[in-house]
Amino acid sequence: MNDNCLVNRGPRDRMIPPGDDRERLVCPDCGFIDYQNPRVIVGAVCTWEDRILMCRRAIEPRRGYWTLPAGFMELGETSADGARREAWEEARARIDIDALLGIYDVPAIGQVQLIFRARLLSPDVAAGPESAAVALLHWTEIPWPELAFPTVALALKDFHARQGQAGFAASIDLRPSGDGNR
Amino acid sequence: MNDNCLVNRGPRDRMIPPGDDRERLVCPDCGFIDYQNPRVIVGAVCTWEDRILMCRRAIEPRRGYWTLPAGFMELGETSADGARREAWEEARARIDIDALLGIYDVPAIGQVQLIFRARLLSPDVAAGPESAAVALLHWTEIPWPELAFPTVALALKDFHARQGQAGFAASIDLRPSGDGNR
Numbered sequence: 634m635n636d637n638c639l640v641n642r643g644p645r646d647r648m649i650p651p652g653d654d655r656e657r658l659v660c661p662d663c664g665f666i667d668y669q670n671p672r673v674i675v676g677a678v679c680t681w682e683d684r685i686l687m688c689r690r691a692i693e694p695r696r697g698y699w700t701l702p703a704g705f706m707e708l709g710e711t712s713a714d715g716a717r718r719e720a721w722e723e724a725r726a727r728i729d730i731d732a733l734l735g736i737y738d739v740p741a742i743g744q745v746q747l748i749f750r751a752r753l754l755s756p757d758v759a760a761g762p763e764s765a766a767v768a769l770l771h772w773t774e775i776p777w778p779e780l781a782f783p784t785v786a787l788a789l790k791d792f793h794a795r796q797g798q799a800g801f802a803a804s805i806d807l808r809p810s811g812d813g814n815r
Numbered sequence: 816m817n818d819n820c821l822v823n824r825g826p827r828d829r830m831i832p833p834g835d836d837r838e839r840l841v842c843p844d845c846g847f848i849d850y851q852n853p854r855v856i857v858g859a860v861c862t863w864e865d866r867i868l869m870c871r872r873a874i875e876p877r878r879g880y881w882t883l884p885a886g887f888m889e890l891g892e893t894s895a896d897g898a899r900r901e902a903w904e905e906a907r908a909r910i911d912i913d914a915l916l917g918i919y920d921v922p923a924i925g926q927v928q929l930i931f932r933a934r935l936l937s938p939d940v941a942a943g944p945e946s947a948a949v950a951l952l953h954w955t956e957i958p959w960p961e962l963a964f965p966t967v968a969l970a971l972k973d974f975h976a977r978q979g980q981a982g983f984a985a986s987i988d989l990r991p992s993g994d995g996n997r
Contacts, residue, residue, distance in 0.1 A: 643842065664824055673852065708851055709925070740891050740893050802915070802981075806893065810893050
């Protein structure tokens with residue numbers, strides 16, 4: 634596979650398949666319909682006492698910037714399973730999830746991010762293959778200008794606002810996003 | 816496209832792509848990698864006074880059985896937008912969403928279902944193209960043996976348990992699902 638291949642092969646014709654009501658990408662060589670739906674990102678704000686686990690990205694996009702352990706949910710796992718897997722893969726962290734912090738929709742890039750709240754079972758964390766470094770940071774040490782994605786800041790602020798609370802409603806924007814729906 | 820075509824063409828070779836850590840389906844004809852991730856179902860328990868909007872399915876799977884207005888989230892919308900769109904498409908219902916009722920993971924079929932609580936803006940509802948009928952049912956009228964999917968019953972029971980409540984935690988199973996993850 635190279636870029637040329639990606640451009641000139643695979644699903645690349647936009648058409649409305651029979652029985653559907655919107656355009657999909659179809660491969661003219663093999664007939665495959667590439668149904669593209671939003672992808673789920675799962676992750677967690679994980680703490681050890683009053684410090685928050687953060688990871689410095691070793692990969693693009695946003696290499697070198699700081700993020701929470703999070704990534705694409707995979708088939709065969711629950712959303713909480715996925716958040717536990719990502720904490721292990723990115724920070725060698727074992728965690729106990731206690732609540733859903735928020736759902737962060739990012740329609741511009743086709744993502745739904747489910748971010749949980751969790752406690753580390755041990756402060757022994759280490760950079761996984763996709764992290765250049767991991768750190769346990771006090772709230773005052775969070776490198777706000779160096780956060781990888783806007784949703785990282787949103788989740789951190791939602792975490793901070795709910796400290797000491799249990800049984801709270803997850804943060805989610807329920808308002809119409811205004812593309813003329815209904 | 817027919818069944819034969821689906822079997823013999825398109826992404827069908829299982830292999831681990833370079834830089835990845837799990838098998839994906841790759842098309843030997845065009846090199847396309849079909850990353851399959853869980854898909855998001857969005858829907859709502861919608862009420863008019865003390866009656867709940869339900870739809871009788873006009874399509875497979877589970878044609879003839881009763882469900883909530885819900886369906887695959889599409890690109891370019893938020894999860895709440897998607898639930899509003901599905902209420903319109905399946906029941907010609909305009910709704911006001913007020914809370915996230917629950918997240919229902921169904922890893923066996925690669926789904927994450929986000930079900931909201933909403934009020935109908937009007938009792939004027941009607942079957943959309945994927946519904947054979949729609950109905951506004953009292954709690955005692957819900958056809959439990961004729962529900963289309965197990966998560967429909969879960970969402971209805973979670974709705975019932977939270978009636979009159981606001982600011983509640985969404986229903987979600989946070990426990991490890993037991994495949995040896997951590």
